[in-house]
Amino acid sequence: MAALDDLKAFNIDEAHIVLWVFKGPRGPATEAPVYTGKWVQTDAAVDQKLKDAFSNERNRIEEVLEYSLLAENNEASVLRIGTDETYAHVVTGAAGEETEGNRARREKDLINTTFYAIKAVHGDTVIFAVRQADKSWKSRHRKSLRSTLIMKEHELTVDDTPRFDIHDGVNFFVVGNELLVGGKRQFESILRYKxxxxxxxxxxxxxxxxxxxxxxxxxxxxxxxxxxxxxxxxxxxxxxxxxxxxxxxxxxxxxxxxxxxxxxxxxxxxxxxxxxxxxxxxxxxxxxxxxxxxxxxxxxxxxxxxxxx
Incomplete structure (x- = not known):
């Protein structure tokens, strides 16, 4: 329960938030996967949305079950597995320094994102909250989108601003040397468990x-x-x-x-x-x-x- 205790005690309200987007995994199935990661500059409103997603998933957890191949969690539980049994370290290692060289600058850097990681830092503690990206991040879906109509100043107008959805929860947390998995299927896909x-x-x-x-x-x-x-x-x-x-x-x-x-x-x-x-x-x-x-x-x-x- 140490990982859950650390997660519950983490001060997400005062944490510094960085959004990392990843493409991959790539490479042979017999080798460690390769991910391409970039961090994204976000404003206060987006940071709050990311904190809310972190909190929403954390707040539902009441129980930790040991991960096994056939174990399934319920609406109030997560599955615990050590990071050394997965490729989580490849993701967290890629989300290191937020330098200008690995910053997302164009819409192209975001399109076809496979998953995103909310990097939450408070003091010396870093926790990652990971979510599989939905179809709003995919190029095929984006090409098929029609223009969105919005009400502005009492009339309908076209809004073609690029849109990427952030969900109100996450699939798993990386807390120290442990993963707390709420979305087993997404976890297996992201970290190439199949x-x-x-x-x-x-x-x-x-x-x-x-x-x-x-x-x-x-x-x-x-x-x-x-x-x-x-x-x-x-x-x-x-x-x-x-x-x-x-x-x-x-x-x-x-x-x-x-x-x-x-x-x-x-x-x-x-x-x-x-x-x-x-x-x-x-x-x-x-x-x-x-x-x-x-x-x-x-x-x-x-x-x-x-x-x-």
Whole structure:
């Protein structure tokens, strides 16, 4: 809770605000992403809007949950993950000195912004609040915009002033060595977390302990590779490591029918994936089908937490 305590205690009202806009990520998925960042001169009204967005997101947070691949936050919570597990340091490192050389000077510098970061500085404390940019920042959308009509001095007139929307909340905070994530999908997109999942899946398939439990992996590979949630689940399978447990795998072979699975095994005990059974195989290897000792019902669960008895 240290990061949330620091966030809650931060004096945003008296903080110095700098708006940074970023394009990217770029570069190979196997390497750290490259971002192009520029800071934007803002007036007092914009600074207040940015502070309001910071405060609105901060004020809704009541609970911190540990980030996991399958964890989901609710309207009053955020997911906590260490910056060393992400590429957040690349973003915060790019938003360093506000020099004339990296200042946005033209509309072109803002168009096609991927995300913006509110850099809030008070004393020795720096907190970043990050938000994915909406379509008002995209060139394709801007070309399709018709002129806006506004009422001025009792008559309608055309206003072709360039417009970029700032939302009333943010997707995640960078507080010290931790991230507090409210928008998981946006966080994964901005910091290239899906690409990390693909790399992890390739590493998982290369493990003899994993590939060795299947007759072949063609259908499982097709089921997982292009689906973000399935990639998360594959990484969670690797983290849990149940496939390495001989006793777990033997109990799966013996009890899969009782638990309603239609998983196929060959004569040697290897799993034979089919397009119809891939989702069941993933559920089984995650250990996400559980039996209640109270109702005696069998349930699929989204996440599991071991209870200390």
């Amino acid at each position: 690409e990390a999942h693909i790399t992890e899946f390739d590493d998982l398939k290369a493990e003899p302990d994993f590939s060795g439990i299947f007759s072949d992996m063609q259908h499982l590979d097709a089921h997982i590779r292009n689906n973000k949630i399935q990639l998360r689940r594959a990484q969670a399978i690797r983290q849990k490591g149940h496939y390495k447990d001989v006793d777990f795998m033997q109990r799966l072979r013996e009890n899969h029918v009782h638990f309603g699975f239609h998983i196929n095994f060959d004569d040697t005990g290897l799993i034979v994936p089919t397009p119809e059974t891939c989702s069941e195989i993933i559920t089984a290897l995650l250990d996400h089908r559980l039996s209640s000792a109270f109702s005696e019902n069998i349930y699929d669960v989204q996440n599991t937490t071991t209870v200390a008895l």
